[in-house]
Amino acid sequence: MRHLNPAVSTLFLILFPLLVFGQVITWQEIHPGIWKGTAGKPDAYDLLKAAETVPSPTLARLQKQDFPLDKAAIMVQFNHGKSYLRLPLQRNEQLYGFGLNFQTIHQRGRIMQLHADHYGKSDNGRTHAPVPFYVSSLGYGVFVNSAKYIDVYAGSGVRKDSKNPPEIMDRNTDKNWEAHPYSDAVEMLIPAEGVEIYVFAGPKPVNAIERFNLLSGGGCLPPRWGLGFTQRVHRLYTANQVKREAKAFEEKGYPLDFIGLEPGWQSKSYPCTFEWDRSRFPDPQGFVKEMDQMGVKINLWTNPYISPDASIYKAIIPYTGTHTVWNGLVPDLSMPQARKILFDQFEKEHVRIGVSGYKIDEVDGFDSYLWPDVATFPSGRSSEQIRQTYGLLVQKHSYEMFRRNNTRTYGLVRASNAGGAPFPYVIYNDNYSHEDFITALINSGYAGVLWTPEVRASKTAEEWLRRFQTVCFSPMAMINAWSSGMQPWTYPEVAPQIKALAELRMRMIPYWYSEFAKYHYNGTPPFRGMNLEDGFGTGIKQEKTTATLEENPYEEAVTREVKDQYMAGEYLLVAPLFTGQTTRKVILPKGKWYDFYTGKLVGDGEVVTISPGTDQIPVFVKDGGIIPMMPAMLHAPRGGRKTDIEIRHYGRKNGSYELYDDDGETFAYEKGAFSWRSIKVEQEPGGRLKGSISAPESGKPDTIGAVTWRFMTE
């Protein structure tokens, strides 16, 4: 440095440590147990900005926690215009998340590029919800708030300066040699000159997810009717055919809360006009009203790509991208002008006449039809940023339209991202693998999104029944008959079983509704992977196990990825069967588990083999579990109607449950018009179980009628 002038050497002194040790990360604890770290200059537009998130007030009530990682081991470096982020990993640690994956649950060791897209049969990061959030089995979470395509090496790279390097082995002679040596870090490349990262404390993994969801504003609270049954009719159905369909449900006694119309309701689609086709729907307002009187709401399919025949076409041109999708204009929904034109039209044509919601299609991808990354948008945001956030934008601004009208919505969308938890939309796709659908249901709980394993068609009655069983234990119980024209009773040989399942879905509405309220107020995902359950296991092999497979099948079972069973709400474990399966293994976490249908003890921290027959989907209840149920109805209760409830208790343990109540339809709950009723079941001195429920709060909505108790395990 002797030869350098003082200015240059000062610069060198500043730059050298940055290059070697990385950029300074400024940490700030923004809520109890949530830290925001900033390094460099992150992009001005990011996921949380696109979603316009307002953190949940619940965050203020959370307990303080220690920073869950070694801060000094978190590193950011800038390189070739990109930010390289490195976070430490311990040996005994499994990772979950990184978006809505369809085939994998354990993410440690995986390499992906997070990129909004349809799911192309491989978990490479291209998915409907490429959420840059992961949660660790050690009980913390990490989120990178960037609307760029992020390269992720989730514990695969090995640095030469690693402090915990893998053991060097000789492949010639050492049978323990591994093709994937141990890696001690998650590494990411973010194409931006800075990063904004969030670290969430637990203490349990599920608590880190709750914090992540609460940062987004908490999970969505659907209307009660959204948790009933929904049928999507054939794409070219007319108003009369739709009415006949609803009548058939009623006459045959199948529950139905909303019907989805597919592209044919629009005068033109692909590209779309958003206007009714008057030959099929001559009187849209009268039609929607008549359906409503039958207790059936209407949901409309659309994509946002605008036809030259749409009345808003000319007005919206200045606010659209350079490229078209199926010859339709692509509105730049990051601009207020574009969304005003589009959603004012939706509001006028649909929402004001009583349409209850949308299925917003094709906002995810398929490179071959979506705008290419060379496209530019009038907001100046990159095509990549618009792609990563398009699902958020359509959800946010359609949701706001319903909020303005003080009526809740529940619909479908094909793309989302971080920040999307509060939007009442469920993701779906065209991939029709029942197994993948269950894996996605599990992963949705790690990603702050909802997913439905919809039923479309089936080759056999058995397949129909099996698929139907899982949708009834998912966020949206739906048949999507847009192409098949199927109805619940299409296979007469299983029609009674299908009806019983749909009725069970309805009877469980008090449970589903309360579980969604917990998603909203506490951030707890209503559908979750087993690894989040106490007494289950993390999916990491115990290093010093002496047990052989024969000695301890449980340990062997829980170190594998468990992709075929999941938790539904606080107390239920669901273990679906797929076509052709007559028997299956179920891994029961530690603690006693009971059969949902009979209340009989099934097992405790063990692997059980069951052969349930085709009529039922195996469901197990945790010891002390409480499930509030209502009578089977054709439509979810509306208009503040009082409903009797039966409170079921399972096992011998004392139990408690928080039952949620509000008007089920409006946004009054946001102003405090809701209540929680505390349910308790306790053993009396003689061993008899006794239940109690707290009185309704005065001045709060009260839709709970007579209460009866059922002790399933007595």
Ligand code: GAL
């Ligand atoms: C697909 C969608 C289907 C159906 C269809 C209508 O993109 O995934 O569920 O809505 O469009 O054209």
